[in-house]
Every structure is written in structure tokens, then in C-alpha cells.
Amino acid sequence: QLQLQELGPGLVKPSETLSLTCTVSGGSISRRSYYWGWIRQPPGKGLGWIGSIYYTGSTYYNPSLESRVTMSVDTSKNQFSLKLSSVTAADTAVYYCARGISVIVGDALDIWGQGTMVSVSS
């Protein structure tokens, strides 16, 4: 059964770069049938799409975050990663990684990681 697990520091200082990795187990990240995504949820608020990536490395970012976001994939480790630069308190959120249900970036996300809380504070 496919599982996703987010890993990364729980605390990041303002103006620094937030870095998270999502490890995929129980299946290959290189399957052509899916894309992989990052979503975040500020405390007490709704979900927000950060971006998506294919195993080939093709990326698609939320226009509002595009200048600060970088996603990458490491097929040898069955992982994909998120970097968000110049963070502020507004980036404090639970960050989820997830698998897309098809190759269409806009299609649903059917398998989610448990989420990891990242706080931005000095």
C-alpha cells in the first residue's frame, strides 16, 4: 500500500528557506500514471495548493508562490522535495505531500501524507 511521509524541520527562522522531503513507500515515484503535489494548511484555515511535480522533474507552481518555490524529485531515493525561500510568519502551516490520481495536474489527490507542522519564528 502506497504511503507518503513528510520530513523536515518543524521550525524555520524568518527570511530563511523551508525545506521538506516527501518519501514514497510501497510504490515507485517513477510510475508514469501519477503526479506528486504539495499542499499546505495554516492553523485554523483552509487548504492551499503549493505546486506539483512529475517524476521527470516537470514542475507547476501556484502563481502566488512561484517566485519563492522550488520542487525537485529524486527517483533513486523515491522522494520529492519542496523548498520555500524567504519565509515569513504567513508560511506557518501544516505541509502535506500527496499523490495525484492521474497525470493531469488539476486532477484529484488521492493519497496524502500525514502532514508536518512548520512554524516560522525567530
Add this chain to the structure above:
Amino acid sequence: QSALTQPPSASGSPGQSVTISCTGTSSDVGNYKYISWYQQHPGKAPKLMIYEVSKRPSGVPDRFSGSKSGNTASLTVSGLQAEDEADYYCSSYAGSNNVVFGGGTELTVL
């Protein structure tokens, strides 16, 4: 892009039906079939309940159904059960490889 508009709350008694709306524009909900609904219990990750407007993933009860009319998508929960009490989020493809979510609806089972 703006988030999709959902009512902040909805409620119903056990056994009743409740419909949650998700209103977008002709640039997102009205233009694509990639409408999804997610259920989220407190402290848990979202769970996919409906995709591509009205399809149910394996394991999701048929009490959950989705539809779309114009720029508004809807999620209907029939035969409400206590475990259906959760937050529900819609999402839509918005073109140009972009995705938008709704603000979420808190469903209360009375």
C-alpha cells in the same frame, strides 16, 4: 486566483441529506471536469471523497455524491451519519496547470 466559495458551515440530523456548494467562475469550476471534494477530520490529513465532479474512489460510501451546474459544484451527503461530521473542501483545476481550493465547510451532524 481567488479561492472557490463554500459556505462556512452546514448541518443536518442523522439520516438526513445535506448539500454543500462550491462556487467558482467560468475559468475554473465552470470550465473543467476536474472538481474534487475532500473530507478532513480534526488533526487528520484530507481524504478524497469525490473526483472529476462525480466519481467516487474505492471505499467511499455511495452516500456521497457530486454534481456540477455552471460555475457551481455540489457535494451531497445522504443518510447522514455521526462520522460524516468533518470539514469538507472542494478543489478545481483553474487552467494553466493551476489548482484552487475552496475555503472549506464545517459539517455538523446534529
